[in-house]
Amino acid sequence: MHTTFSLKNTIKVLSILLIAVLTSCASRKDIIYFQDEPVSDETHLENNYELSYKPNDILTIDVSALDPDAVRPFNLSSVMYSNNGGNLNNAGLNANGSVLRQTYLVDPNGNIEFPVLGTLNIGGKTRAEVTEMLKEKLTVYVKDPIVNIRLINFTVTVLGEVNRPGTYTIQDERISLTEALGLAGDLTIYGKRNNVFLIREVNGQKKYAKLDLTSINVVNSPVYYLSQNDVIYVEPNNSRVRQSTYNQTTGVIISAVATLATITAIIINSNK
Structure with a gap:
């Protein structure tokens, strides 16, 4: 008994x-990101081989010419600062100091305030278009002006099943999907190669796309070349989901x- x-x-x-x-x-719904909106393809997005400026972009714009005095009014002055409050040397620096270049912030209407020229609308324009516009306006004041524009807050964010998830600042203003994944250390063995999710802002609206890295046709996708502030998410496969529970x-x-x-x-x- x-x-x-x-x-x-x-x-x-x-x-x-x-x-x-x-x-x-836990269930799969507790693990996977971005589940509530089904995404079939990326046909609603256009090719973006050349970036265009949008609100909240931060730019540096340098104007040069044979006569340095003639272009001085069109360049923002640099701000020299010391991290420890010490005195700056003749070069404007000390052991803990640096030079902070002033920048242009694109406002919600796509405008910047440019010295002498005033308000300029650059939203939606490419670097080549803005450069040409500035040259045309500057020619009234300066002979043969040279304009150099750089976007300094071009970032992409890579999340999910990659070896080094994070937000990356891009120096050359152009990056492909595969290059961004390379910066993040490539997909882990648990990443779903045929279900890579992308979020992009277009004209103030969020757009979505899903990409299949197992297909060579991914290089022809309208979103293969990334835009500033794109978010890439690599979904974990079933094996990783089971492990996570x-x-x-x-x-x-x-x-x-x-x-x-x-x-x-x-x-x-x-x-x-």
């Missing part, structure tokens, strides 16, 4: 522990279940 009671209790404990294991596992408590429970199962088997065999 005592053995029967112990066996019944052991089986009951095993059942409770197995239920605990099953209920402790196990916590430390689950491991302890599984060990306990295995131990009790062994004890139960011994009890059953001893009563045969």
Whole structure:
């Protein structure tokens, strides 16, 4: 009778522990990002081989010419600062100092305030278009002006199953999807190669696309070359999702279940 009671209790404990294991596992919906909006393709996005300026972009614009004095009014002055409050040397620097270049911030209407020329609308224009516009306006004041424009806050964010997720600043103002994934250390073995998710802002609206890296045709995608502030998300595969559902408590429970199962088997065999 005592053995029967112990066996019944052991089986009951095993059942409770197995239920605990099953209920402790999170579902796929607890793990995957961006699930609520189905995305079929990226046909609503256009090729963007050359970036165009948008609100919140930060630019440096340098104007030069044979006569340096003639272009001085059209260049923002640099601000020299010291990190420790010490005196600056003749070069405008000390051991802990630096030169901070003033920049242009594109406002919500796509405008910048340019010295002498006033308000200029550059939203939606490419670097070549803005350069030509500035040269045309500056020619009234300067002979043969040279304009150099640089976007300094071109960033892309790579999340999910990559080796080094994070936000990356791009120096050359042009980067492809594969280059961005390369910066992030490539996909891990758990990343879904056929389901890479991209978020892009176009004219103030969020656009979405899904890409299949297993297909060579991905290089012909309208979103293969990235825009500033693009977000790339690599979805984990089922193996990673299953791994993510196990916590430390689950491991302890599984060990306990295995131990009790062994004890139960011994009890059953001893009563045969």
